[in-house]
Amino acid sequence: MTPRFGTLLVPVSGLSGTTYPAGTAVSINGRGSAVDGFVNGDWLPLAWWEFAEGRGEDTAEG
Known part of the structure; x- marks a missing residue:
């Protein structure tokens, strides 16, 4: 599965x-x-309107 x-x-x-600010990857x-x-490693329950997919791949860590 692709991240x-x-x-x-x-x-x-x-x-x-x-609390993570807008713009956080x-x-x-x-x-x-x-x-x-x-x-x-911190879990954030996200609604569809709280994030934009396809950006921030350089800094996010799972």
């Missing part, structure tokens, strides 16, 4: 309690109205 990447469009809080998993996003 997928994206960029946050709005600030999103991760499971750790850290994320690795993404899943499809549909909600996907799993990851930033340095």
